[in-house]
Amino acid sequence: MTIEDEELRSTFQAASEEHLQKLEAGLLHLEQNPQDLSGLEDLMREAHSLKGDARMLGVKDVATLAHQWEHLLGSIYRQEAEVSAEICDRLYQGLDAIAALVKEAVTGEPAGVDTFHTLARLMGSQPTESPAPASTPEPTPEPTEASTTSPAAASEPTPEPPAEPETEVPPSQTTTIQPTSAEPAASSTASSSNGEYRIDTIRVETRHLDTLMTQAGELTVTNVRFAHRLAELDEAIALWEDWSREAFNNRLNVHQTQRGDREQAIQQLQNLQDSVEERLEKLGKIITNLQKATYEDTTRLDTLTNDLEAGIRTLRLLPLSTIFNLMPRMVRDLSHQQQKQVNFAIEGGDTHADKRILEEIKDPLMHIIRNAIDHGLETPTERETAGKPAVGTLYLRAYQTANGIAIEVEDDGRGLDLDQIRQKALQKGLYREEELENMSTTQLQALIFEPGFSTSTTITEVSGRGVGLDVVRTNVERLKGSIEVESQVGRGSTIRIHLGTTLATAHVLLVECQSIPFALPVEFVDTSLFVSQDDIFAIEGRETILLEEHPVSVVSLAQILELPATNNHSDSPSNGRTSSKDLPCIVIKVGEEKLGLLVDKLLDEQDVILKPQSKLLRRIRNIAGATILGTGQVCMVLNPTDLLKSVRQSRTIQEVSQEVSETDTQMGSVLVVEDSIAIRTQEKRILESAGYEVTTAVDGLDGFNKLQTYSFDALVSDIQMPNMDGLELTRQIRQNPKYKELPIVLVTSMANEEDKRKGAQAGANAYITKSSFNQEVLLETLKRLV
Template sequence: LDKVVSRIEEGIRSASLLPLSTVFGLFPRMIRDISHTQDKELDLTIEGAETTVDKRIIEQLKDPLMHLIRNSADHGIESGDRREAAGKPRVGSITLRASQSATRVTIDVIDDGGGIDSDAVARKALERGLMTAEDLEALSEEQIRELIFAPGFSTSTVITDLSGRGVGLDVVRSAIDSLRGTVGVQSTPGEGSRFRIQLPVTLATSRVLVVRVSGIHAAFPMDTVSCVRLVSPDDISLIESQGTIDIAGEALPLAPLGGLLELDPSGSAVPSSEGRPCVVVRVNEQAFGLFVDDIEGIQEVLLTTRESLLKRVRNVAGSTILPSGKVCFVLNAMDLLASVHSRARAGAAALPDPAEMAPAADQKTTILVAEDSITTRTQIARVLGGAGYEVIVSVDGADALEKLAANTVDALVSDVEMPNLDGIGLTRTVRQNPDHEDLPIVLLTSLASDEDRARGADAGANAYITKGGFDQRVLLDTLERLI
């Protein structure tokens, strides 16, 4: 009987599938019209149109794809004169590409235009009140680019406006969310952008990882689950008071799932001496870990859309009934990612029970990092956090002095070339304070001449490491020797 039922279900799924050419075929004419009205030379390449997906997805995919393609044509692709001045072909290229795995369909909208200016996105987010300067400081460039999907973010100076109508890319994300999919962007300034949509092949059933947290059942779609780990206190590193775990050399933020869902913590299981189960979720090239009480396993479930009550619940995509008869909430990975970042910016506890799970702060050696480049600052913080250090970051020498006055640190790692107060001036100022005359100071800089090294030594630095061919092992060995 089970085999018969499975064959019937498979037949129903197959009968509901249609090729993407049904919707892809609408776009060549649209590109020709835009090319004429915008006086641009555009070329649209379509690949993988034979890929099949649930017809209910096809019916709802037209508008978000149209938004993305118009966005690339109108605002991603530069004028012919600007392209030639930049050494590009006069004809702008847009590629609409589809591919399929066993359970997922990936659709890429790729253009070779001007790309996304992360600094311009950050400025616009600040102007619109979507982020504070402090919030932006904590974001990576990839996370800043994701702000173009935020409600209310729409501008003609960044590629987020749709034909001057003020419709932002939040419309696209909302539509894809409703299809239990994800959408993200990768971009290189001057070279172009790639918007990637990932969708289930069918809306009928889905493989999920079922967990228990605070007495309820919740499920992660399996295509968002990277791995499951048992995390002990010794596995956790603190970076700016944010708990992180090292997975394949990447420091991933941690959060309690129960806290994100605002569940009563009294219903949580007491962590075992071996640690607590942690589900590592990856969405749009970003990963994070969520603590749960128990892992119940992988199941194939029939999903329902969000009921009217659940539509108001953040982090929840829908619900299902488990074979046991229990109601299970299916989680929204994109919402969870945003909640983890929001929780980190707010300084909320990263772990469900700090007394039992988190190592005590005084057991950690604390390093103060002074670096004005957000990319380099984040890289150094991850290296140090992954090595077990607690890290305090500052954006320049003046900020470092304020952080040093407010915190007890065991070493200072500083760039040399910084605004307000450079690394040499910072080192001299620190050495003038009797309380810090023995503080280990490591200068990490791109200035590699003997004269530059002599300036660092004269200022009072204990070590001088050049960034060219940066080897994290050299930095870690140097700190271990000095502390």
């Protein structure tokens, strides 16, 4: 049955879903604390109100099930029955059936609920057949009620509350649900008729509406003031027009008078001068008053606009408990299904975020929690074998950050196995073995967000039927957020999501590249600095700078965005740089990964309104959206996550393209210093095939002597060698002004960050690790340096 009246249908939907949320939260608490019957009266009152609303609107099936639900709670309240897993299961099934029937009454979509079987289940039996609906009586009689919204005590005798138990019996249920804060019922109504979670209505306190109405009135007053300013402008223009006409006529009269009486001409000029002074004084007063008043009105309008924007944004902010309260029931059902014991704790449900963020983050959050229960937490037997408590712990927490909010899902389960991650990455062909060896722990753990990446050997219904966490990352990035993971084997994992509080506006850093403005969200900006060309060196074929003693790759923003090359950069103003060679560099940080972006200018930092892209341009690479600046220019808002991906892809393309870049012409002379004859021979062949003239040396001392005997265009050296190592050789070379500009490339097996830093400090121009060594990297590095 569908409610015909639209207003009543909307009211019933909002009220019913609030009742259902409170009933589910109360039932979860009762299952967790079977001896705590203090909340039973409230639960019975909620069920009673739901029953009354349904009966008033003719939704008989909902009223019937709600009445039996209330009656079953009453039997517990009167101590005629005890809280057990079997009774809780019956109540949960009844609650699910009521929710489906409410949706049917609101949307008209068939619920597929067999009311007779559900009713029989609530009563504790399992019927084999369902009689006709018309013959389905209510299981327990109830008195006639004058009001459908009165509390249960108004229509049924309420027994005296049972005495508090002296001791608390530990719960015997498999799932332990322990929210740390009792959040109020969600202040919104969720609609999912099309399979998507949508918040259709928002409850607003009247004081917020009163404030907005007051500000709207102030805006009207300001509008009237601007009308006065327009009238003053009209007065000034009219004065200017009269003045122009009179000046033209006086010019003709003076010209004609000059032919006759000279004294009369002088008098006319004097009169003209007096008139000009008078009008100038009058026009000056008008413009001065207009300027002052316009400044005041503009300031007032700016304040009002900001207050209105903040007020409207506040109306759209909802507590995260709106979606957090949906999770305990899911955790309870999944842990039962997986035969695991879970202590689920919720923190920070009062953290607020924009309505749309709540709508879009719900499904990714549920996927992460399902994944944590399915793959992260162990069974009680496995946990006890590992020396852990049989009950696993799962935290869902939220908190405010400097630029937005963070949501964390933390478990104390298995953690991520890095060896399994490496094997899976090799199996899927995502990276080479040498690349994986050079990855940090954070980078390896982040591979779980790659498409289709999963270390699980089985596909389960619970954690997404093989759909990996890449879907979660895609949804988070669509919300202009980022996601990261921290894990320790055997101790658990934490997945952390960073989001802004709103999607309507963003705080951005404006930069200029090829005379085009671009915006970067400031939450991804780690720092900004000016970089000299002399500070840039190469590590493994990548341009790099040292930032706080750590190497950070740098790349031109114009190169990433594939903008056409221009000569404007060399002619551009220094913009406060210490020298004409200094380049503005913005270091962005996504998770633990950093990248330096070289731009032409740093323009400004400001709040902008994000304009959503059309469906046709929804997923343009490197672009998150657009905004309109105060100058009227359209400015693209960049996507930092995409920028990092583009840099990785461009490097791969460059490596492939280098295979055909060698020519037969002489490229220059190179001194190769290497104590291993095998590596020395290989490097010599590679360089000679590329057109270089090669001289070899067996150690650092031999290389230094040959460098003083012959002239070379570049030096390629190992680090660990007898007599003189590569670092000492580099230092000795840099001490001689004659070799100050000589390109030095260090090729070594020492691949950690400290070794790379030492190489850069010694004066090397490039640093290539042997684990990732290939001829393309070596040739590209020399081509750039020589």
